[in-house]
Amino acid sequence: MTNTPTGFGRMTRKEDARFVRGRGTYVDDVRLPGTLHAAVLRSPLAHARITAIDTRAAEAHPKVRVVITGAVLADRGLAWMPTLSGDVQAVLATDKVRFQGQEVAFVIADDPYSARDALALVDVDYDPLPPVVDARTALDPDAPVIRDDREGRRDNHIFDWEAGDAAATDRVFAGAAVVVAQDVLYPRVHPAPLETCAVIADHDVVTGKLTVWATTQAPHAHRTLLATITGIPEHRIRVVSPDVGGGFGNKVPIYPAYVCAVAGSMLTGRPVKWTEDRSENLMATTFARDYHMHGEIASTVDGKILALRVRVLADHGAFNGTAQPSKYPAGFFHIVTGSYDLEAAHCSVTGVYTNKAPGGVAYACSFRVAEASFLVERLVDLLALELDVDPAELRMRNLLRPEQFPYTCSTGWEYDSGDYPRALALLLETAGYRELRAEQARRRELGEHLGIGLSFFTEAVGAGPRKHMDIVGLGMADGAELRVHPTGKAVLRISVQSQGQGHETTFAQIVAHELGIGPDDVDVVHGDTDATPFGLGTYGSRSTPVSGAAASMAARKVRERARIVASAMLEVSPDDLEWSPGRWSVRGDPTAGKSITEIAAAAHSDLDLPDGVEGQLDASCVYNPPNLTFPFGAYLCVVEVDPGTGQVVVRRFVAVDDCGVRINPSIVEGQVHGGLADGIGVALMELIAFDPDGNHLGGSFMDYLLPTAVDCPSWELAETVTPSPHHPLGAKGIGECATVGSPAAVVNAVMDALRPFGVRHADMPLTPAAVWRAIQGRPLRGDLAID
Amino acid sequence: MQIAVVVNGEEHVRDVEPRLLLVHFLREDLGLTGTHWGCDTSNCGVCVVHLDGVPVKSCTVLAVMADGREVRTVEGLARGADLDPVQRGFIACHGLQCGFCTPGMLMTARWLLDHDPDPSTEDIRAALSGQLCRCTGYENIVRSVRWAAENGSEAAS
Amino acid sequence: MQVPASFQYRKATSVAHALSLLAEYGPEARVVAGGHSLLPMMKLRLAHPEALVDINDLAELAEIRVEGGALVIGALVRHAELLSSAVAGRHFPILHDAERVIADPIVRNRGTVGGSLCQADPSEDLSAVFAALRAELVVRGLDGERVVAARDFFVGPYETVLADGELLVAIRVPIRPSVSAYVKVDRRAGDWAVGAAAAVLELAGGVVAEVGIGLTALGARKFVAAEAEDHLRAGPPSGERFAEAARIAAAHCAPTADQRGPVDYKRHLAGELVARALRGAVGRAA
Structure with a gap:
């Protein structure tokens, strides 16, 4: 790869120079003088009443400064905090513990080892209560009520939500020749970024200023929330998110320990640092999925898909802490119609409380598009099985056609653009689909079990239009500020925060593209609320669709300002100037022109400008997207299954992605690679299950398995480019596409391999045991302990 | 002590x-x-x-x-301003995203190349199989190590 | 982050010194070598030794050699060293089969053969392998040395016959002509075994003169499928007899359910993997 002189294309990343030297700065690397260190005492039980907490022995530890309990916080009105879904969550438990791993006390000591030691000295008396472990029993009349903290609550019901036309859907189903139904569990998994969550709270008693260093994907939203929770005026709070070691949605919410660290700093007058361990990360921070789905698909006898009907039971854990736009309690799940032209569709979702950690919307799911896409792609494969039609052929017959865009689906989304058949055709060609099927037939003769799985997905990213989309009342628009210095070098300040996406490079390329200067002449500032404009942050693949558009529009404003300045320099009318990269010149006389660098100098000089025109070139933009963008893709996975052991080996994975215009193709491909590995992990090994007592069975990387380099094949990528018609750059966003689209391809491949055994479906993760049991006709249930 | x-x-x-x-x-x-x-x-x-x-x-x-x-x-790893070939490889092949796993990957890659200057991609995957990356899906890490094998016969010295 | 509770630490400079340190600190002292089993347990505060006796400097325990008709593997030999030992692989390819799938390459650089055996984790691979090989474990105490058959070394999960103050110093594997193989099923590269089987066959005149069958993580007493061995001994190494031995092994093990799999699957695996290991071993005879 070589650095291109300007604009879009492959270039090496600006941030890598520090990372390869070990010079990144993650929160745990930040050293503030006088820092104290904290550890969190957590509940060993899933459901219990707290009858007493004795902190005296811990407080007597020579290195312990303060022990904070729920009672201490309650005195300050901090024992409970709002969640991102209109619920409240205990900061430190006061009445009951509601999941194993819940925060009970916060110990602050001189050093982290002593803080850990002192946890054992806090004595908590629990009165155990029966836990709700199986979401399917959460609404039973005799189920223990988890949220008795909420007045008048007598059950574990959170919400009912639906989309689409139920009556019309029922009518189509009633008249359909073929109906296929399946229960599908998308089990609880975890984003598990390699850097765990961490915070340093530093409250200055003299100035009243609170500085919070935190692993956050949304520093501005965290500042506003911290102001709301703590009562500290928002202008006296600075949130700094330095380098972030992966997020994937895990670092969107504010966690109880962050609030405790703030309280601790206010109590001690010293910076308080807390870094969670891996078990805490896996057991207590935001999980993902946990959707118990029942899907039905209706078609004609010749395979024209007619309708989709879906019921979901959503396990939200003990507090409703999902992070999604307020009006969408099930996120964007109603994109479950997928990539197909349906007459009708209806989905309904019921959310319930269980005695498990809160969360649900995370792990690159694009607000539940992951669950939706997985379900519809399983159903299409089951329909193909029922009709005995090739699954590629069935998809090709039913995909939306290019002329149908913009397309409004049965549940209300308006897809912006796409050429789906082209992507699928490219996939089949790239993979050598026909040859693969021939190989499969040959090997079946030999008793070998090759499986070929397809998926086609439509993503919905770039949330979103502020008229429809907000999180805790904050509209999902993002700002960008572009300053051009007198020498023509630029600084772009953005509201979104990279967790590895390479914003320092991609956003510099956007400005470079718009202004015709080199990306190395643009510095990107992010992650510090004192230095950047407001915005909602990076998740839901929204950085390029929203903030990228803001950067582009700000740069175009700069360009227009430059035009005025150039017209004054050249003493011609602005209308007589034309733009070429980096330069305004007189129409018809390219030699008479001024470069951006010359214009920037002039804009800061004593040059006479027309009346009403300010000096300098700086500009800003708050971008309110008119619609989501809808990237899409077609994936194919080839597996080999050993029916004697149930082991699955992924031989090939071919991915065609269309995310519109690609700003830096290398970065796009890298994001796809990562998401494909997620698909291997989720489909084959990642799982958080609970035993009957509510004990978490995935609390370390010994139990929560992530794919390694030998579990992943060498990814084969191809692309189509269908620009978004409404995004200024035609870009659509890519971050979560592969995580959303790939699990179905893997599972479909395994099911394809098991077809000779009469297996229709098995739930993820397809571990050796799960595959073998599926072959025996006794599938394992993934959300509960294996007995 | x-x-x-x-x-x-x-x-x-x-x-x-x-x-x-x-x-x-x-x-x-x-x-x-x-x-x-x-x-x-x-x-x-x-x-x-x-x-x-x-x-x-x-x-x-x-x-x-x-x-x-x-x-x-x-x-x-680096000698002053001279990056080790594995460091240059990771930059050249986009072998990192969030950067959190990168130092560990680099150290193992360096050791691998010290013992096997021309490892196959399978050898590289096996050598790195005790280290997790959540961003790259490993593909570009493997390419980065191959790049280092092909473009830097020895460590920076 | 997780950190261990405080403990005293002494670095042993010789086996005799290690033994005297163990005596000095008493039953609450633990030997540490690679530390890859013990330190995570201490971080989780599931193990609370009052003192650690570090034997990493005991070069005398770090050798692999052939001596007195046996392959002698020092207790401090790292997994990576056993994996790269040509002499070990030549005599007992099963050792390389197993080492290749123990944890991951970085852990293998540090973890030791002796440490694995002394941990006696039911999912640990080498216990079944050395039991199948009928290895002898050399144990030294202040009173001198004793030799324990690998099959008698394991008392139960995480429990061995090592007495307080004793140190495992070496594993001796008698060298006799044999074929061997180790087959493991895991959920992911580097994971602990869902189940695994070890097979060692001494073939003479078209007959199985002696056989060792080990099982990992499948609830076999002392990691051995003794009844299956009895079935095979003194008969021809035929596919039918292997299948019957596999059935017997499955019937006699007592696996427990966990997140790696239910009992019926693990019992099935016992049979499946014993058959594969036996076939794999015999396949090496060619």
């Missing part, structure tokens, strides 16, 4: 608790924060450093075990 450890060629003498983990000794006592920790259970490999020339997971080695030995960390 007092220990003397040579880290990246420089001897450090410190008084430490026996229970201090090597990763914390490097990060907290010496300020070498390029070595990260990520899992506590020796599964993720973001803490890999060389101990007497052999890659180990420093979250599962006591600092006192390094007494009298040599440690090399990511900060010791």
Whole structure:
């Protein structure tokens, strides 16, 4: 790869120079003088009443400064905090513990080892209560009520939500020749970024200023929330998110320990640092999925898909802490119609409380598009099985056609653009689909079990239009500020925060593209609320669709300002100037022109400008997207299954992605690679299950398995480019596409391999045991302990 | 107890608790924060450093075990401004995203190339199989190590 | 981050010194070598030794050599060293089969053969392998040395016959002509075994003169499928007899359910993997 002189294309990343030297700065690397260190005492039980907490022995530890309990916080009105879904969550438990791993006390000591030691000295008396472990029993009349903290609550019901036309859907189903139904569990998994969550709270008693260093994907939203929770005026709070070691949605919410660290700093007058361990990360921070789905698909006898009907039971854990736009309690799940032209569709979702950690919307799911896409792609494969039609052929017959865009689906989304058949055709060609099927037939003769799985997905990213989309009342628009210095070098300040996406490079390329200067002449500032404009942050693949558009529009404003300045320099009318990269010149006389660098100098000089025109070139933009963008893709996975052991080996994975215009193709491909590995992990090994007592069975990387380099094949990528018609750059966003689209391809491949055994479906993760049991006709249930 | 450890060629003498983990000794006592920790259970490999020339997971080695030995960390890979070929490979092939696993990956890659200057992609995957990456899907990491094999026959010196 | 509770730490300079340190600190002292089993347990505060005796400097325990008709593997030999030992692989390819799938390359650089055996984790691979090989474990105490058959070394999960103050110093594997293989099923590269089987066959005149069958993580007493061995001994190494031995092994093991799999699957695996290991071993005879 070589650095291109300007604009879009492959270039090496600006941030890598520090990372390869070990010079990144993650929160745990930040050293503030006088820092104290904290550890969190957590509940060993899933459901219990707290009858007493004795902190005296811990407080007597020579290195312990303060022990904070729920009672201490309650005195300050901090024992409970709002969640991102209109619920409240205990900061430190006061009445009951509601999941194993819940925060009970916060110990602050001189050093982290002593803080850990002192946890054992806090004595908590629990009165155990029966836990709700199986979401399917959460609404039973005799189920223990988890949220008795909420007045008048007598059950574990959170919400009912639906989309689409139920009556019309029922009518189509009633008249359909073929109906296929399946229960599908998308089990609880975890984003598990390699850097765990961490915070340093530093409250200055003299100035009243609170500085919070935190692993956050949304520093501005965290500042506003911290102001709301703590009562500290928002202008006296600075949130700094330095380098972030992966997020994937895990670092969107504010966690109880962050609030405790703030309280601790206010109590001690010293910076308080807390870094969670891996078990805490896996057991207590935001999980993902946990959707118990029942899907039905209706078609004609010749395979024209007619309708989709879906019921979901959503396990939200003990507090409703999902992070999604307020009006969408099930996120964007109603994109479950997928990539197909349906007459009708209806989905309904019921959310319930269980005695498990809160969360649900995370792990690159694009607000539940992951669950939706997985379900519809399983159903299409089951329909193909029922009709005995090739699954590629069935998809090709039913995909939306290019002329149908913009397309409004049965549940209300308006897809912006796409050429789906082209992507699928490219996939089949790239993979050598026909040859693969021939190989499969040959090997079946030999008793070998090759499986070929397809998926086609439509993503919905770039949330979103502020008229429809907000999180805790904050509209999902993002700002960008572009300053051009007198020498023509630029600084772009953005509201979104990279967790590895390479914003320092991609956003510099956007400005470079718009202004015709080199990306190395643009510095990107992010992650510090004192230095950047407001915005909602990076998740839901929204950085390029929203903030990228803001950067582009700000740069175009700069360009227009430059035009005025150039017209004054050249003493011609602005209308007589034309733009070429980096330069305004007189129409018809390219030699008479001024470069951006010359214009920037002039804009800061004593040059006479027309009346009403300010000096300098700086500009800003708050971008309110008119619609989501809808990237899409077609994936194919080839597996080999050993029916004697149930082991699955992924031989090939071919991915065609269309995310519109690609700003830096290398970065796009890298994001796809990562998401494909997620698909291997989720489909084959990642799982958080609970035993009957509510004990978490995935609390370390010994139990929560992530794919390694030998579990992943060498990814084969191809692309189509269908620009978004409404995004200024035609870009659509890519971050979560592969995580959303790939699990179905893997599972479909395994099911394809098991077809000779009469297996229709098995739930993820397809571990050796799960595959073998599926072959025996006794599938394992993934959300509960294996007995 | 007092220990003397040579880290990246420089001897450090410190008084430490026996229970201090090597990763914390490097990060907290010496300020070498390029070595990260990520899992506590020796599964993720973001803490890999060389101990007497052999890659180990420093979250599962006591600092006192390094007494009298040599440690090399990511900060010791480059020679001044000259990056090691594995560092250049990771930049050239987009072998990192969030950067958190990168130091450990680099240290193992360096060791691999020291012992096998021309590893196959399968060899590379196997060598790195004790280290997790959540961003790259490993593809570009493998390409980065191959790049280093092809473009830098020996470590920066 | 997780950190261990405080403990005292002494570095042994010789086996005799290690033994005297163990005596000095008493039953609450633990030997530490690679530390990859013990330190995570201490970080989780599931193990609380008052003192650690570090044997990493005991070069005398770090050798692999052939001596007195046996392959002698020092207790401090790292997994990576056993994996790269040509002499070990030549005599007992099963050792390389197993080492290749133990944890991951970085852990293998540090973890030791002796440490694995002394941990006696039911999912640990080498216990079944050395039991199948009928290895002898050399144990030294202040009163002198004793030799324990690998099959008698394991008392139960995480429990061995090592007495307080004793140190495992070496594993001796008698060298006799044999074929061997180790087959493991895991959920992911580097994971503990869902189940695994070890097979060692001494073939003479078209007959199985002696056989060792080990099982990992499948609830076999002392890691051995003794009844299956009895079935095979003194008969021809035929596919039918292997299948019957596999059935017997499955019937006699007592696996427990966990997140790696239910009992019926693990019992099935016992049979499946015993058959594969036997076939794999015999396949090496060619």
